[in-house]
Amino acid sequence: MKQVLILVAVIFHSYAFATDFNVLNYGAKADGVTKDTKAVQAAIDACTKNGGGNVIIPAGKTVVIGTIYLKDFVTLYLENGSVLLGSPDMADYTTDTHKNMYKNEPHMDRCLIFAKDAKSFSIKGEGTIDGNGHQKFFNKKSGGRPMLIRFLRCNDIYVEGVSLINPAAWTSAWLYCNEIVVEGIKIVSRVNGNGDGLDFDGCTNVRVSNSSFDTSDDSICLQTSHPDYPCKDIVVTNCVFTSKWAGLRIGLSSRADFESVTVSNCTFHDIQDSGLKIQMNEGGEMKNMAFSNLVMKNVPRPVFMTFCQQRAGADAPLEMLPMKAMHSFLFSDFIVDNRELDKNSAFFITGMPNHYISDIHINNILMTVSGGGTKEDANKTIKEYTLETLGDWWPEFYLVGTLPAHGIYARHVKGLLINNVNINTVTKDERPAIVFDDVTDGTMSNIFSNKEKLH
Numbered sequence: 001m002k003q004v005l006i007l008v009a010v011i012f013h014s015y016a017f018a019t020d021f022n023v024l025n026y027g028a029k030a031d032g033v034t035k036d037t038k039a040v041q042a043a044i045d046a047c048t049k050n051g052g053g054n055v056i057i058p059a060g061k062t063v064v065i066g067t068i069y070l071k072d073f074v075t076l077y078l079e080n081g082s083v084l085l086g087s088p089d090m091a092d093y094t095t096d097t098h099k100n101m102y103k104n105e106p107h108m109d110r111c112l113i114f115a116k117d118a119k120s121f122s123i124k125g126e127g128t129i130d131g132n133g134h135q136k137f138f139n140k141k142s143g144g145r146p147m148l149i150r151f152l153r154c155n156d157i158y159v160e161g162v163s164l165i166n167p168a169a170w171t172s173a174w175l176y177c178n179e180i181v182v183e184g185i186k187i188v189s190r191v192n193g194n195g196d197g198l199d200f201d202g203c204t205n206v207r208v209s210n211s212s213f214d215t216s217d218d219s220i221c222l223q224t225s226h227p228d229y230p231c232k233d234i235v236v237t238n239c240v241f242t243s244k245w246a247g248l249r250i251g252l253s254s255r256a257d258f259e260s261v262t263v264s265n266c267t268f269h270d271i272q273d274s275g276l277k278i279q280m281n282e283g284g285e286m287k288n289m290a291f292s293n294l295v296m297k298n299v300p301r302p303v304f305m306t307f308c309q310q311r312a313g314a315d316a317p318l319e320m321l322p323m324k325a326m327h328s329f330l331f332s333d334f335i336v337d338n339r340e341l342d343k344n345s346a347f348f349i350t351g352m353p354n355h356y357i358s359d360i361h362i363n364n365i366l367m368t369v370s371g372g373g374t375k376e377d378a379n380k381t382i383k384e385y386t387l388e389t390l391g392d393w394w395p396e397f398y399l400v401g402t403l404p405a406h407g408i409y410a411r412h413v414k415g416l417l418i419n420n421v422n423i424n425t426v427t428k429d430e431r432p433a434i435v436f437d438d439v440t441d442g443t444m445s446n447i448f449s450n451k452e453k454l455h
Contacts, residue, residue: 019053021046023063032062035087040068047074052120057082057127066092070115070123070151078127078162085130086112086148086168088137093146098175100147101201101225102253103314108169108194110146115154122158133168133192145169145192151177160184170196171215176229180206188214195244196221202229202256212240218249218277224256224284225313232259241268241275247299251279251286252394253312255321258286268296274304278329279395281310283321290330297337300345302367305329306395307351307412308385320387326351327358336367339426343372346403351412352384353438358414362421369406371425377402378431382411405435407449415441422448 021043024030028039040063043055052073057063059079066087070076078084087093093110100108112131115121123129131148138145145168151157156179163186164171171189174180180203189195195216200206201223213219219241222231241247247268250258258280268275275296280286296302309320338345346369351357380402385395403409407423410416416439423433433449436442447455 020056021053022056022058024058028063030058030061030063032064032085034064035066035092036063037065037068037087037092040065044068044071044074044076048072057084057125059127065112067094067097067111068113070113070118070121072119072121075122075124078123078125078129080126082125082127083130084127086132086146088132090138090142090144090146097150098152099314100173101175101314102312103316105194105314107144108147110144111148111150111173112146113149114151116152118151118154120156121154122160123162124158124160126161128163128165130165131167133166135192138168138192145194147171147173149173151175153177155179157181163188165189166191167195168192169194170199170217172198174198174200174203176202176226178204182208182211184210186212187219190214190216192216199223200231200234201225201253202231203234204230204232206234208236208239210238213247214242216244218246219243220248222250222258222261223253224258225253225315227255230257230259230284232257234261236263237265239266241266242270244272246274246277247271248275249277249279250289252281254280254282254284254286255313255316257284259288261289263291263294265293268294268299270297271299273397274301275299276303277301278303278305280307280326281395282312282316283324285325287325287328289328292330292332294333295335298340299336300338300341301348301397302334302336303331303347303349304397305349305357306385307355307357308390308395309387310390310394312394323352323355329360330363331361331365332363334365334367336365339368339370341370343370343377343406343429344397344402345369346405347408348397348403349410349413350385353412356412356414356440360413360416362408362416362418364419365421367407367422368424368426369429371406371427371429373402373406373429373431375430378404380404382437404431405433406431407433409435409437410439410442411437413439413442416443418444418447420446424450
């Protein structure tokens, strides 16, 4: 009898002070069919109540869930071969998970994994979180498309190793969070629209590294939807990007400031719109950004920068906010291979009359383009990004079309230095390699076009 009591005490002690909380022990069937939301949430709740640990999604199992809530000191650990699968039913996604912060997009308000005001939590492992976001499940008829992950006002977040695939909308939205590390993950978001990868909104101290992105919309976004939450101290390095839209987008939603961003040692390929898309239009200031050691293939606009006015955020005032400042950018050591694309392939940088982007350095660029521009293209007048041009949408390239330069076109810029640039065309192009339009304090040196020195 005494031995039995000792054994019971040992088992009780091990459960009471366990650091691993396997969802199977909390009632999960893990058969890929049964909805195990309650079991997974019970494991999370027990984990945080006991001071933290690992909530285990076991190897070889598929666990189906609706919305779950991560909490303090919890590591959601996906063992190799495990799948955390989103429910195909919109009703399983709760309505208390904040909202999407872009205007006209409330159909993306819900999400699969949510955390609010939580600290020191993680998502780790070699397994997969599959949003199951196929259009047959999530469309206009179903009532919306949930995001995969949303974190609101959280601190000390670590995401490592996992694959995040098939969201019905964005893969992740990080709102007003601090101290974030994302390392060695894979994102594949192609089964539905608006498949952004990592969207950091008003976040600080962010490090993203050693990850790959294959997205149906922007792979990484930096934005500021609230004037009290700037986006600053961001590092992106050693990543691979392919996207239906942009590799890395900074701005658009831009009510607060952006500062201190570095992007280095990355490759971009087969991107429909832009490699680096940098846009300020809601009243904040953007400054001090460096982009270096980047290789881009089939990326029509390696750099696309705009400074104008447009309302982007769901909570932004209806009136247009004044244009503040956009300055201090360094682009260096790029290889761009766009020989397989059409003639619409160039760096495109534009402010507005009397509202200049200032202090830009472009150094050490090796660029190959297809050519094919005509004399008419060379003499074309490019529209300004006025509200009349924009209407109710974003400053996109298609609103202006073919540029009068086949390499770099810069307009309304103060303090532009371009040095050591070599631009080659596969076929003849009647447009000049570089065009300055209302550029003051602009300098070019060591510029080559088809091996011929221009400056």
